[in-house]
Amino acid sequence: MKRFLLIVLLWPLAAVAEVEVRDAWIKQLPPTVPMRAGYLTLYNRGDSTMLLTGASSDVFERVEIHRSYEQDGMMRMDPVDSIELPANTEFRLAPGGYHLMMMMPRETTRAGDRVGLVLEFSDGSRQSLQMTVKK
Template sequence: MSRPIVLLVLALAACQAAFAAGRLEIAGAWIRTAPPGAMMLAGYATLRNTGDAPLIVTGAGSDAFGDVSLHGSVSVDGVERMQALGEVEIAPGASVVLAPGGKHLMLMRPKGGIEVGESIKIHFATKSGEGVAADFVVHDSAP
């Protein structure tokens, strides 16, 4: 194969790889308030993959908390327990709902007072290296 053809094939492969990517969109983001001094809050949202390839969310973080992690509620011997989720895969066009009683964000060690109506930025990391940040609004109950 000649050098120009090899370069063209490599360029087309790179374009295809760039096109076949997952794209994370975050909607309905909110945080449930907690009593003053609480060291743990929960965050909820809908994570949607608007791309044409699977998307893997590897974690989350925020300057407003000491630690942010993805958790899920699982039933073990009839008892509900929380379990850390390593990664969350979202198929093309699919969504994962973070909601009370299911998958959610654990927001540990708030670095200040969290007030109703406040907006807190949380960043989601993906395996592809592209992350997305969203503003989570604090509410007493589901908006």
């Protein structure tokens, strides 16, 4: 029993990830819209560069990393393989720039719902978190 408690108490320390994730959210859209953007802030607390290399969610068939940009007065977006996260640097995925393209929803979501997301990094680590659905 004592050993079990010790493991439980130590677990949160062991699980601290090198990249901190904050303010993860998705825009609420009707289920008929096949894609929506997800945003979050990443902070690399480590002392070496990390790459965000992928993401997945139980609620969406596919999640891609995209970059929005303006060209000839039109907003466009392209998939990218990864996002570079230099050591001790914050990186924001925000409207008008980088985002997670959440594609083909498997469920209807409503404002206030939480959607699970798994991020994959270049060191092989994964991080599970919740995104909040917002209007």
